[in-house]
Amino acid sequence: MQRILNDPDNIVDEMLEGFLKAHTDLVEKTEHSRVVKAKGIKTDKVGVVTGGGSGHKPAFIGYLGENMCDAVAVGEIFSSPTADAFLQAFKAADQGQGVACLYGNYSGDNMNVKMAAKMAAKQGITVKTVVANDDVASAPKEQREKRRGVAGEILMWKAGGARAALGGTLDEVIESAQKAIDHTRSVGIGLSSCTLPAVGHPNFEIKDGTMEVGIGHHGEPGIAVCPLETAAEMAGRMVDVIVPDYPFTAGDEIVALVSGLGATPMMELYVVYNEVEKLLQEKGIKIYKAYVGNYFTSLEMMGVTLSIMKLDDELKELIDMPVNTMGLKQI
Amino acid sequence: MAGFQNSKGKSVLLKMVKGIQENKAYLGEIDGLIGDGDHGMNMNKGFTLFEKRYADKDLGFTEGLYELGSILFTEIGGSMGPIYGTVFMDTASAGENLEEITVKDLADMLAAGLDGLEEIVEARVGDKTLMDTISPAVDSLLESAESGRGFDEALPRMKEAARKGRDSTKDMVAKFGRASRLGERSRGALDAAAVSCCIILENMADGILEMLLP
Numbered sequence: 428m429q430r431i432l433n434d435p436d437n438i439v440d441e442m443l444e445g446f447l448k449a450h451t452d453l454v455e456k457t458e459h460s461r462v463v464k465a466k467g468i469k470t471d472k473v474g475v476v477t478g479g480g481s482g483h484k485p486a487f488i489g490y491l492g493e494n495m496c497d498a499v500a501v502g503e504i505f506s507s508p509t510a511d512a513f514l515q516a517f518k519a520a521d522q523g524q525g526v527a528c529l530y531g532n533y534s535g536d537n538m539n540v541k542m543a544a545k546m547a548a549k550q551g552i553t554v555k556t557v558v559a560n561d562d563v564a565s566a567p568k569e570q571r572e573k574r575r576g577v578a579g580e581i582l583m584w585k586a587g588g589a590r591a592a593l594g595g596t597l598d599e600v601i602e603s604a605q606k607a608i609d610h611t612r613s614v615g616i617g618l619s620s621c622t623l624p625a626v627g628h629p630n631f632e633i634k635d636g637t638m639e640v641g642i643g644h645h646g647e648p649g650i651a652v653c654p655l656e657t658a659a660e661m662a663g664r665m666v667d668v669i670v671p672d673y674p675f676t677a678g679d680e681i682v683a684l685v686s687g688l689g690a691t692p693m694m695e696l697y698v699v700y701n702e703v704e705k706l707l708q709e710k711g712i713k714i715y716k717a718y719v720g721n722y723f724t725s726l727e728m729m730g731v732t733l734s735i736m737k738l739d740d741e742l743k744e745l746i747d748m749p750v751n752t753m754g755l756k757q758i
Numbered sequence: 759m760a761g762f763q764n765s766k767g768k769s770v771l772l773k774m775v776k777g778i779q780e781n782k783a784y785l786g787e788i789d790g791l792i793g794d795g796d797h798g799m800n801m802n803k804g805f806t807l808f809e810k811r812y813a814d815k816d817l818g819f820t821e822g823l824y825e826l827g828s829i830l831f832t833e834i835g836g837s838m839g840p841i842y843g844t845v846f847m848d849t850a851s852a853g854e855n856l857e858e859i860t861v862k863d864l865a866d867m868l869a870a871g872l873d874g875l876e877e878i879v880e881a882r883v884g885d886k887t888l889m890d891t892i893s894p895a896v897d898s899l900l901e902s903a904e905s906g907r908g909f910d911e912a913l914p915r916m917k918e919a920a921r922k923g924r925d926s927t928k929d930m931v932a933k934f935g936r937a938s939r940l941g942e943r944s945r946g947a948l949d950a951a952a953v954s955c956c957i958i959l960e961n962m963a964d965g966i967l968e969m970l971l972p
Contacts, residue, residue, distance in 0.1 A: 436799075480836075502835050505794070509835035534934075538840035538878055542831060626795040631940075648941070 428627050430727075435624035439481045439503055446488060450753050453492045459515035461508060464498040465491040473591040473600045474498065474520025476528045476554075477584060478513055479536060480505040482623075483644065485754025486723045490581065492752035495588035496529075504623050504726070505630075505645045507535030513543030517552055525553040525597035529587050529604050531576025532560045555597055557604040559583050561613040561734060563672045564641025564650045577644050578686045578723040579611035579734040581755065582746070589745040603745060610742065612669040613734035616661050617642030617649065617688065621726035640664055644688075644725045658695065662702030665733040670710065675737060677711030682718070682746055684734040689724035691731055696720065699731050707735075716746060722754060761860035762909070762969050764853070767819020770965030771808075771826060777961035778805040778954065785957075789950035792937040797838065797950040804834040804842075819859065820867075824850035837935070838951065840878060845892070848874030861912045864966075865899035872896050879934070883923075886930035886937065886944065888951035895920040895959050909970055913963035924948065924956040 433441060443463065447456050455466050468474070477487050478500030487499045497520035500508035508516075517526045528544065530536050537558070544554040559576030566573035576583075587604030595603065617639045620629035631646040633639050638656065641649030656664070675681060685700045687693070700719045707714060715738055723732065738746065750757045778785075778801050785798030808826045817825070823846050831843025849871030856863055872892055881887040883894075898919035902912035925948070932944040935951075 503796075503800075506796070506800075506836035507839075509831075509833050509839060511832035512835065514832075534879070535835065535837040535840065538837065538844075539835060541878075542840060623794060623796070625799070626790065628790075630794070630936075645936070648938070 428622055428624070430622070430624055432624055435627075438624050439501065442481065443501065453751070453753055454488065457498070457515060457519045459512060461501045461512040462498060462515045462519055463488045463491060463501065464516075464519040465493070465496065468497045468520065468522065469592070470522050471524075471594070472522055473524045473595060473597050474517070474522060474526040475584070475588050475591050475600065476500070476513070476516045476520045476526055477530050477580070478502065478508045478516060479531060479533070480507060482726045483724055485721070486580070489754030490584050490752050492750065494592040494748050494750045495752050495755070496584055504625070507533065507539050510539040510542035510546065513540050514546050517543060517547045517554055518550075521552045525555065527587055527591065527597060527600040527604060528554055528556045529580070529583050530556070530558060531580050532558045532573075533575060553597060555601045557583060557587065557601055557608060559608045561608055561611045562643065563612050563614050563669050565643060565647065568672055575643055575647065576608075577613045577615060577734070578684055578732045579608060579613045579736065581684065581722055582611050582682060582734065582736045583608040585750065585755070586742060586745040588750070589748040592748065603741065607736060607742060607745070610673070610738075611734055611736040612673045613732055614640070614665050614668040615642050615644070615649075615688065615730060615732035616640050616665065617646070617728055617730040618655065619690065619729035620646060621689065621728040623726070638730075641668070642730065644723070646725070646728070658698045659702045661731070662699050662706060662733075666703060666706045669733065669735055670712070673735070673737065675710075675712050675735060678713075680713045680715040680738045680743075681707070682716045682736045682738060683707070683714050684718040684722065684736075686720065686722040686732045686734070687724060688728040688730035688732065689721065690727040690729040693720065696731060699733075703733060715743065718755075760908075761858035761863065762819075762966055764820055764856050764859050765818040766969065767859075768817045768822055769969060770819055770962055771817070771822045773965035773968070774958050774961045775805045775809045777957045778802055781954070781957050785950055785954055788948055788953055791947040792932065792940055792944045793950055794936055797954065800834055800836060800838055801954055804830045804839070807833065820850040820853045820856065824854070841875065841888070841951070844874045844878055845871040861899065861907060861909055862903035865896065865903040868892075868896045868899060881934045884930065885934055886927045886932040886949045886952070887934055888949070888955040890927050890930070890949070891920050891923040891952045891955040891959065894923040909966055913967055917960050917963050920956045920959045924952045927952040
């Protein structure tokens with residue numbers, strides 16, 4: 428294992444310490460060692476919280492900041508934060524107007540958020556949730572509620588965070604975040620596995636010369652394993668999975684988000700984006716805004732995800748709002 | 759054989775803690791075959807936290823079991839925190855007012871824990887999870903209660919049912935959790951949580967039997 432570590436068991440704590448030191452202008456610590464909050468949260472707004480396992484940088488703490496998330500619960504690598512961490516994140520974000528918890532559809536997160544929301548209610552904090560399920564490959568369309576949340580979560584936080592910053596009520600924030608994720612579809616392709624430092628061997632296997640279409644953010648099985656293809660073919664596969672699922676059609680204006688999974692060089696992400704753009708243009712789908720970068724990763728997995736969100740006037744306004752976080756800056 | 763005193767049940771909980779501590783490496787090893795490899799580490803962390811926090815405090819069986827569940831739920835996270843947390847807290851809640859716990863009481867309490875678990879997870883018997891251990895163990899205890907057996911007969915039967923359930927996961931294909939990604943390849947390995955659940959139930963049974971020794 429070629430990795431930069433001290434004690435693998437302390438990696439999450441050491442990462443958090445470093446993150447807090449590096450981004451003093453954006454974030455600050457809380458009384459809970461696994462809860463980080465945005466610096467200078469405005470006092471007259473709905474709180475926006477998310478959380479999840481570690482290993483997905485910039486997600487989740489990288490999206491703390493003005494007009495996005497207010498507090499984040501941090502878990503062990505690929506493992507849900509505790510109910511207590513979610514509860515403390517709710518408390519850190521609550522300004523008396525309630526908290527929108529916008530997170531991804533994973534069994535551990537579902538259980539811990541549910542429990543934390545119950546405990547928060549007892550303490551007088553109203554928590555409502557939106558559960559992201561943008562990963563098309565994780566379940567058939569008829570079972571959309573079973574689909575996992577992946578990189579589309581960023582667009583959900585962007586929309587929900589912007590709505591909260593604009594003074595939206597809790598119900599309005601929930602509605603905007605739900606709308607964002609309902610209009611978003613994602614799929615990933617994995618080219619290599621990833622290794623949890625404390626375990627020391629790859630978490631699963633993708634053989635050299637092959638790729639897995641529809642792989643999840645923790646190596647959950649995809650829909651097809653096939654020989655490694657060109658960037659154009661990969662873009663074609665991803666577009667073919669998500670465009671008919673929503674379905675996105677000619678005339679639609681969309682956001683396209685291409686994210687690396689951790690070990691993919693940025694230049695290759697642009698090569699994929701170039702192909703995606705061509706394919707969407709052929710279909711008459713207009714890219715209103717594009718994001719290309721390492722926005723939601725899986726340790727050192729090689730691979731890429733594509734997320735597409737259909738816009739309307741409201742979502743355009745929310746996506747266009749400036750944002751200042753470690754993972755996403757927009758003037 | 760009558761019941762055991764709820765207020766004297768701390769020794770049973772400490773026996774369960776010891777069982778997990780002694781099997782930390784073993785659980786990690788089994789989990790590493792088809793899962794993340796962190797099961798022993800996580801379970802040990804939660805159970806040891808409980809042991810340390812209540813080292814000098816008097817605790818009854820249900821009171822302590824609730825605290826143990828609460829620590830797992832609020833401080834361990836992942837999926838195992840809420841899963842074992844729910845089982846323990848719901849089991850404890852169902853018996854919190856009891857002074858003496860009989861076979862029938864314990865059976866009803868564990869059945870309540872299993873009900874709580876079924877509410878939060880989709881997995882059922884046959885899916886290669888801890889459900890394959892706890893479900894037959896609860897059935898066995900309920901059956902013993904109905905037949906009027908005392909703990910001396912009921913608990914060895916429950917242990918046997920739990921062990922059979924644990925071993926049955928070996929030939930199953932995982933449908934939930936990280937192991938499900940392996941599909942057919944998950945066959946041949948035990949489910950780590952089915953093993954830890956068996957360790958917990960066996961030590962609970964042994965702890966109760968030791969307490970009831972004349």
